[in-house]
Amino acid sequence: MSVSIRVTHRQGDFLLDAAFEAPAGITVLFGRSGSGKTTLVNAVAGLLRPQAGRIAVGDRVLFDSAAGVFLPTHRRRLGYVFQEGRLFPHLSVRQNLLYGRWFAPKGARREELGRVAEMLGICALLERRPGDLSGGEKQRVAIGRALLASPGLILADEPLAALDEARKAEILPYFERLRAEVPILYVSHSAAEVARLATTVVVLEKGRVVRQGPAAEVLADPAVTPVGARAAGAILEAVVVRHHADGLSELQAGGHPLFLPRVGQAPGSRLRVRIAAHDVILSRGRPEGLSALNILPGMVHEVRGGEGPGAIVSVDTGAGRLLARVTRRSAEALGLGPGVACHAVIKSVAVAPEDVGGR
Amino acid sequence: MDWLGPAEWQAIILSLKVAFWATLVSLPFGIAVAHLLARRDFAGKALVNGLVHLPLILPPVVTGYLLLVTFGVRGPVGGLLQPLGIVFAFRWTGAALAAAVMGFPLMVRAIRLSFEAVDPKLEEAASTLGASRFWVFLTVTLPLILPGVLAGAVLAFAKALGEFGATITFVSNIPGQTQTLASAIYTFLQVPGGEGAALRLVAVSVVLAMGALLASELLARRVQKRVGGA
Numbered sequence A: 001m002s003v004s005i006r007v008t009h010r011q012g013d014f015l016l017d018a019a020f021e022a023p024a025g026i027t028v029l030f031g032r033s034g035s036g037k038t039t040l041v042n043a044v045a046g047l048l049r050p051q052a053g054r055i056a057v058g059d060r061v062l063f064d065s066a067a068g069v070f071l072p073t074h075r076r077r078l079g080y081v082f083q084e085g086r087l088f089p090h091l092s093v094r095q096n097l098l099y100g101r102w103f104a105p106k107g108a109r110r111e112e113l114g115r116v117a118e119m120l121g122i123c124a125l126l127e128r129r130p131g132d133l134s135g136g137e138k139q140r141v142a143i144g145r146a147l148l149a150s151p152g153l154i155l156a157d158e159p160l161a162a163l164d165e166a167r168k169a170e171i172l173p174y175f176e177r178l179r180a181e182v183p184i185l186y187v188s189h190s191a192a193e194v195a196r197l198a199t200t201v202v203v204l205e206k207g208r209v210v211r212q213g214p215a216a217e218v219l220a221d222p223a224v225t226p227v228g229a230r231a232a233g234a235i236l237e238a239v240v241v242r243h244h245a246d247g248l249s250e251l252q253a254g255g256h257p258l259f260l261p262r263v264g265q266a267p268g269s270r271l272r273v274r275i276a277a278h279d280v281i282l283s284r285g286r287p288e289g290l291s292a293l294n295i296l297p298g299m300v301h302e303v304r305g306g307e308g309p310g311a312i313v314s315v316d317t318g319a320g321r322l323l324a325r326v327t328r329r330s331a332e333a334l335g336l337g338p339g340v341a342c343h344a345v346i347k348s349v350a351v352a353p354e355d356v357g358g359r
Numbered sequence B: 001m002d003w004l005g006p007a008e009w010q011a012i013i014l015s016l017k018v019a020f021w022a023t024l025v026s027l028p029f030g031i032a033v034a035h036l037l038a039r040r041d042f043a044g045k046a047l048v049n050g051l052v053h054l055p056l057i058l059p060p061v062v063t064g065y066l067l068l069v070t071f072g073v074r075g076p077v078g079g080l081l082q083p084l085g086i087v088f089a090f091r092w093t094g095a096a097l098a099a100a101v102m103g104f105p106l107m108v109r110a111i112r113l114s115f116e117a118v119d120p121k122l123e124e125a126a127s128t129l130g131a132s133r134f135w136v137f138l139t140v141t142l143p144l145i146l147p148g149v150l151a152g153a154v155l156a157f158a159k160a161l162g163e164f165g166a167t168i169t170f171v172s173n174i175p176g177q178t179q180t181l182a183s184a185i186y187t188f189l190q191v192p193g194g195e196g197a198a199l200r201l202v203a204v205s206v207v208l209a210m211g212a213l214l215a216s217e218l219l220a221r222r223v224q225k226r227v228g229g230a
Helices: A037-045 A093-102 A113-119 A135-148 A165-178 A191-197 A215-219 A328-333 B006-039 B045-057 B060-071 B076-084 B092-117 B120-128 B133-162 B165-171 B181-190 B195-228
Strands: A003-011 A014-022 A026-030 A052-057 A060-064 A078-081 A153-157 A184-188 A200-205 A208-214 A233-243 A248-253 A256-261 A270-276 A280-283 A294-305 A310-317 A320-327 A341-346 A356-358
Touching: A003 A037, A014 A037, A014 A200, A026 A037, A026 A191, A037 A052, A037 A078, A037 A153, A037 A184, A078 A135, A078 B120, A093 A113, A093 A135, A113 A135, A135 A153, A135 A165, A165 A184, A165 A191, A165 A356, A184 A191, A191 A215, A191 A233, A191 A270, A200 A215, A208 A215, A215 A233, A215 A320, A233 A256, A248 A270, A256 A294, A280 A310, A280 A320, A294 A320, A294 A328, A310 A328, A310 A341, A320 A328, A320 A341, B006 B045, B006 B092, B006 B133, B006 B181, B006 B195, B045 B060, B045 B092, B060 B076, B060 B092, B060 B165, B092 B133, B092 B165, B120 B133, B133 B181, B133 B195, B165 B181, B181 B195
Parallel strands: A014 A208, A026 A184, A026 A200, A078 A153, A153 A184
Antiparallel strands: A003 A014, A003 A052, A052 A060, A200 A208, A233 A248, A233 A270, A233 A320, A248 A256, A270 A356, A280 A341, A294 A310, A294 A341, A310 A320
16 A cells, blocks of 8 residues: 655745655655655644645545545544653553554455554553553653554654664664554664664655665665765665674675674575664775675766865675765775776774664 | 731632632533534623623622622522522622633633643544544543643632622621632721731642642643643
């Protein structure tokens, strides 16, 4: 089921004028704060009535300004996971989880409380009150509550932004599991989250869609750095080969071995690994006597200079397209340009655990 | 309790009846007006706010007189209601109306505060889960403001028990009909040898008022815990 969205809305000086299609899986609205991501999601939820446009989930039209259709929020059958959880403080966790079910149409596909609670690891919390939960627990309950409303679409507005790194790592796998169950529209300004979760990326800048497409493709484009070049990074698809005794895991990406700090997934699992652009070093010749374990031969695809002294170079390697952040001075010194052969060097320990996720 | 005479009992029971009905009937209006003032912006909001608080500031005799002029048998509203069998003048129902009007500002203030303590984002969350506005109010807003509603009701009840000026002006001081606690104390003080009875009723008034205040305090603390526990 795909979601089609076209919204035009002016708020003071800010003009939101965005249109895109979200296929199945997780579509991440990616952009810095103030780019209109939340406004867009609130329009889908019906919490905001756009001045013009059309929003449809599959063949259900939620909003169509031309036809005068505006379905009120409670009839849209969505699940909304808010940044702050927004659990009902006067209800137990179980009652929170079941809240949406009271209102779901009788014929709707019924999610089972037990299955959802188990998937989210909240079985032990059911009788507790939201006030007694940790931030990560609250957010898992919020995800469960949205899911149990049997929604046709889940909206998530920076659901991890209020959590610390450890709690983020705790929640991310649950979204990965949800990816297969229901379409998700996910707002984020974190490149790591996009790389980890996105099936499709929609890049928003100043209220406009500047780029959309499959995650690996969009993130490997050096022109797309909506939250700054520092956060640039490409995704490699890899398979776990074996775990070594020295704490490293050996993966394979496009036939090339890739050594990373021990990953949680079993041998044979398919993973997506985000390689941050600032962790990639480029070399014209094959480097010798280097401590880095991962050296991938490739060819420069594009060099894109930014405003500062830096440039982002995209390199096609056998493992996939990588981004490297180098200074413009080195790019010139090495004579990097489209078609030039080079080696991309990735330091193994540079890959953080939260940048490795299932797919 | 035979230390209270039949006339004293009559006044106490009448006061409780008047205060009970005054509170119960004004409660839905109190919730509605508090909601209006807490959540809506409309032209004339300051006027509505002023009208609600007027009985708190006006001399009670003035409020009583205005009630008499409006709801008396010849008044514009009283004259309309009389053919329907609804009479306020010189009846206990009139005492209840006076008590309700005098307690209304206190009730609205308490409920309004608890409305303002409810995060509208919770109500938004409920609507995304499929609850219509009616159900959002019933399942989210109302439970969260309930302690505040109870506190407001207790305050209004206590105020109604002690109401004197507006009541005696509007419905006079008829034993068994409109003679409430306060009017009874006043009457006993006017007759020689009535001090004993007056003092006993004073003691009862103090106990009832203190009990109501304590109850209201306790409920206020609960609303804090409940709404702040998110």
